Amino acid sequence: MAAEVSFPIDTPHGRRTVSAVYHREGSGSPLLLLHGIGHHWQAWQPVLPALAERHDVIAVDLPGFGASPALPAGASYQLGSVVPLLGRVCADLGIERPHVAGNSLGGLLALELGRSGLARSVTALSPAGFWKPWERRYAFAVLLSMRAGARTLPVGVAERLADRPGGRAVLLGSIYARPGRRTRAEALAETAALRSATGFGPTLAAGRDVRFTGDVPDVPVTIGWGTGDRLLLPRQAARTLLEIPRARLVPLPGCGHVPMNDDPGLVADTILTTCAEAEAAETRARAARTPAQG
8 A cells, every 4th residue: 555755855945845655565674666757656566576575665656756746846856856855755764775676767766876875785677877868869759759648648549558468569568578468457557657747847857968977886786677678778788887897787588678567577586686685795794893702
């Protein structure tokens, strides 16, 4: 069941309240999940059962997406503003340095959280920010086309398309390699989420000059990239190692831009392996600091 956390922030127009909707389940060390632009926390549902067996999973609707309201007037959607907001969400939920997994925009945010010392480990699935200028322009053009389609497509037409696997491919084929696996209800919910995303425009505008540069020190980082990604082309995956040489690069065969539904088992295993690696490293470090008992 979804819940909401709210807290005040300072804006050019005075003190305002920010709210974020989240879904939480499972037990164990905390794991924060961040979706991509135009999506919602439900994008993670295919992998939630496996993740929740080992972790306290918190899947968040980013500001202006899903059920989370837009940021208040004057508040920035730039990375330097959204990353601290996510840190504040975690603090208000009693979470300190969770493992973080993110997809697309969420992957970029996960890397920034890791670089800011706010993440225990990072798994970034097709993260934004490793593009060349033409690749960014291409991705933004696809996203704008998807947004325009979602906003202008009559609801009745969307419902008829969602009735059939081929129709779901029309609605979702840009982000999934296997869109027919999405249910009718899921396809309609994703179309509605993209249609109503108040944060879409300002988030896209904030990303026009974004490029991830610099390392993510001190925490394990895994980059997963779908070999069938049609939005952020798979050639971008190799560039992540130029900036983050210690990262583990995992190809996701047959997966599209949003891989959680295309291969839930592989994606869950990729995230869980990264979390386990971080916790094993912490255990070794504690043992090394503990004097040997005679």
